[in-house]
Amino acid sequence: MSSRPRHPARTILLGVLSAFGPLSMDMYLPALPEVASQLHTTSAAGQLTITSCIFGLAAGQIIVGPLSDRWGRKLPLLAGVALFTLTSFLIPFTTSIWPLIILRLFQGIGGSAGQVLSRAVARDLFSGPQLGRFLGILMSINGIFPIIAPLLGGAVLNFTDWRGVFVILGVTGLVLFLWTLFGLPETLPNEKRTTTGFAAFTQMSGLLKDRPFMGYMLSQGFVYGALYVYISGSAFAFETVFHFSPQLFSIIYAVNGAGMIVATQLAARNLTDRNGDRILRGSILAAALASTLLLFAIHQWPSGILLAAGLVIIISLVGAVNTTATTLALGNEARHAGAASALLGLGMNAIGGLMSPVVGLFGTHSSLPMVMLIMLCEWVAFILLIGLTHQKSQ
Template sequence: MLGVMTALPAVTTDIYLPSLPDVADDLGTSAAAAQMTMSAMLVGGAVGQLVIGPLSDRFGRRKPVLVGVTLHVITSLLCAFAPAIGPLIALRALQGFFNASASVVAMAVIRDRFVGPDASRLLSRLMLVIGVAPLFAPSIGGLIAGEFGWRGVFVGLALYGAALWVVVLLRLPETLPRERRLASTRGAWRGYGVLLRDRHFVALSVLPGLGQAVLMSYVVGSPFVLREGFGLSANQFALVFAVNGVGLVAGAQINASLVRKFAPIQIIRTALPVSCFLTAALVVLAATGAGGLPAILVMLFLIMSMCSFTPPNASAIALSRHGERAGTAAAFIGSLQAGVAGVVSPLVGALGEDALAMSTVMAGAAAAALLVLALATPAYRRGGWTQPVHA
């Protein structure tokens, strides 16, 4: 159930991907403007998590997610009738704001009950569900768009939200009893000040955002790179996207097994240099054309596989530092994850929407993550990796 909740933003993103070129044509706008409908949802999700997280610490976990999913359904239906790209971008921002309730509450529920490696393992299992979204969502979205147009995709998202609302109403227990809730809304908001003063928490919270930026740069750039740049059909693109979804799933499975033997920080400090190497290699392939499309596809698969290692482990370590305000901490992490990705990924369109632009942005985000880990945490200091949880 938590996986289905966490997957709501991912499904909202991936099911809509094959329709991006159609949206640009139908609304008479540019590819970059169509990509902004993706970025707007991410930024809206970032703001939404910042608002909803403290409310879940104050009022419990169930009420915020039920209200948020209800508004997601309404906003999805409004997107289906958007008359122009401007209103669609605004509605997508609202859609991201409201469906953020599902993902931030899911993370908070895990922290209510688990810490450390157990939390990291469960977050990796959530990554499995998120990884399944690329396996099926683009194909389903393509089928829906083929029958009903891109507007029909948003009707499908409304139906998904309605089904999720029923599941949450019937199956989600309240994991934050009244005696553990923050006494006032003002106290809940003050929690962000506590979090910002914890520099290790802030650094660890940035890492999932930069990891998500690598993923989202691929997500927003790949329809134009693979369909327009390399001439793949909609079905071929959906197949490629599904294969890379397998990479996400495989990486999450491996990570869930590794955390039983290795500390989460050990995994991160190995995974990030590997990601940097792979993204740098992708830049070289895109710039030189060596190996053509097959080489790029292989490299993208490897990079997507590595995307499943850093976010769950960094999130688990960060959450373990502030269990008394798990909702606020989860919101802070989630908002940075969506916000950083939302700010970075549009650079793909700004730099030219081709393979070199996409790979350059992915490599930059991976390099920034490695720098944050090296400079702002004790991960690479002598003995620092053994116990990075305490300031």
């Protein structure tokens, strides 16, 4: 089957559905200080609205993915998008922090359906290198949103308050619900579905015993841990430590996002049935070595320009890792693509969510802790990948 999409509108839809993470998180970030101020709470409590959404994005996938192997992709996807839309429209009516935290949790659960099922639908349609190239297209569409979402959120705050951000998210969810309802066919036929919902969860437990699959899942998860450390710590490193302007930081952030898109496409176009493991190992090793050299360089010659140059290499390689690891992990799971995609999403969001607040524990007076944590995540990812996929390569 050709990897070139025969229905570009559906490809764009799947790409946007896969971007519920950055849509839910990055667009909201500029409004976070205002939320804490207007709801008369602490910045730490305001941060919990981010944490609860990350937890929802992670936990929702292990529910939605296996159920989609039993009931098909479209019904769970519509239910998830509907939940995201409903909670987005309810959030502007909150007047205290805890209802907001709870609604953000359910917003994340709803958004998780788009993340997990966009990958499952891709696996229903393609396999092998064709799957890798199609995932590359989806991830390139996805990669646009971390660039534009914070800018859009900041623009919204120029003419309304933080509640307006969620109104826009609600409208976006409604458009995606209608687009999915009328524009996306069911991709998992009845004869390929599991017989019961419990069978799908049993398959998930079986995947946890599959060493190569776990190697791909955990290595991808820790690379995302490095990405989340960068997202959490980079603004403080550039603006507080090296005194870059917010505008210059936004440019650096956008360049790294563009780098991820380029690396995604390069990996997807060069992926074959035989070289996937080599590309994945090379990408993670390159990021691990680059982060090690960057840590040494920043320690010896503290420089914001040097930090930016090193990070653009490390963060761009996330795109190559994401495309290749997802393709390899889903490659043998045609019948249980929902369960496999769910575990991949859980690894990315759970490990990333756990690493995200760690960088803040070291304070904002040096960029070294951020770079050190990125290096640690990359080397752990490489060691786990080699250790768990070693037998496969023999």
